[in-house]
Amino acid sequence: MATRLSIGEFATVTHLSVRTLRRYHDSGLLEPAWVDEFSGYRYYSVEQIATAQVIHRLRELDVPLAEIRAILATDDPQQRAEVIAGHLRRAEAELERARDSVASLRRLLRPEPADIRVELRSIPSRKVAQISARVRLEDSLRWFSSALDELDAEFPTSERLGPPGGLYDNELFSHGAGRMTVFRPVRDPRRVGRIGIADLPPAELAVVVHPGPHDGLDVTYGRLGAWIVNHALAVDGPVHETYLVGPRDTPDAAQWRTEIGWPVFRLAGTAEGALPSSGAPPTA
Structure with a gap:
């Protein structure tokens, strides 16, 4: 039992809320290592900390749940890295488009030069x-x-x-x-x-x-x-x-x-x- 963390403890070490962890469980992204059949309490292993944080980062990049499941399911580290790298490239492109939109707004608010x-x-x-x-x-x-x-x-x-x-x-x-x-x-x-x-x-x-x-x-x-x-x-x-x-x-x-x-x-x-x-x- 010493290697098991309650959902509250796991939330603390991963900086993910209990609500988020429950949502990951319900969606099949991250199931607890053990669930008490009588109380329903969820317990996690130390090895799941990194997985939880990877899921959180991928969700921040708006990676669809189905693709996250595919990433976690693969046993090939190279394939997993390539899929994640592709999403990183798309996120960088979105960031660049956002910067261009900000620049366009600034030109609209303060056109330079004033005449074309x-x-x-x-x-x-x-x-x-x-x-x-x-x-x-x-x-x-x-x-x-x-x-x-x-x-x-x-x-x-x-x-x-x-x-x-x-x-x-x-x-x-x-x-x-x-x-x-x-x-x-x-x-x-x-x-x-x-x-x-x-x-x-x-x-x-x-x-x-x-x-x-x-x-x-x-x-x-x-x-x-x-x-x-x-x-x-x-x-x-x-x-x-x-x-x-x-x-x-x-x-x-x-x-x-x-x-x-x-x-x-x-x-x-x-x-x-x-x-x-x-x-x-x-x-x-």
């Missing part, structure tokens, strides 16, 4: 290699990465005429699903697999460059939208993005540059060229 530089640009027609499909918004990043990987594999650097780009229908953002097109300007576009050839029509665009991580793109979209309301008339048509510098060019997100082009009608007297914004987004 918008250029009215006439884009000529172009023939490009492209992949296009109707995509759900939650799948868009994965689909984009896969499509661009396919284009890059088929058209090496020597065949490319400029940075890659994308066209995104308004309904992708307004209804959560819409047509996405990822393209590359290349010397000799050709059809291979799902890669097709597209003749992009000429377009009149209000263009702004978003610096830094892609998680803050929505902030720049909002500021460009405010500019358009004050200076031009937006039209239905796909939003243009051009990835001047991106993850494939440098891992340093601070160096990334994404060009956003919004289709517009020009108002009378508005010439092509760069114009400052008439104002910044409101601050809270």
Whole structure:
């Protein structure tokens, strides 16, 4: 009996509450070493201390209960370590996204610079290699990465005429699903697999460059939208993005540059060229 710890003692040494330990027991994650059949009192062994703390850490990382059971059930330490390492990588990615969201909020509250530089640009027609499909918004990043990987594999650097780009229908953002097109300007576009050839029509665009991580793109979209309301008339048509510098060019997100082009009608007297914004987004 000396090696057995009551649930209260076990809670003290593991820094887990009695309520939490009972929940672990009820869910089958951590059953006591012994339960008194008459009193129902739970007792734990010293060897279970580390297991309880591992479960607690995994729960803090939001690892599902079913996966924790699988981790604890495996006898292969290497496999167990790989599964846990995968969750750690995902947790780190979530933390990075949270930091980017905080940075975006700070830019919204205290935009620097207060004005954005918008250029009215006439884009000529172009023939490009492209992949296009109707995509759900939650799948868009994965689909984009896969499509661009396919284009890059088929058209090496020597065949490319400029940075890659994308066209995104308004309904992708307004209804959560819409047509996405990822393209590359290349010397000799050709059809291979799902890669097709597209003749992009000429377009009149209000263009702004978003610096830094892609998680803050929505902030720049909002500021460009405010500019358009004050200076031009937006039209239905796909939003243009051009990835001047991106993850494939440098891992340093601070160096990334994404060009956003919004289709517009020009108002009378508005010439092509760069114009400052008439104002910044409101601050809270």
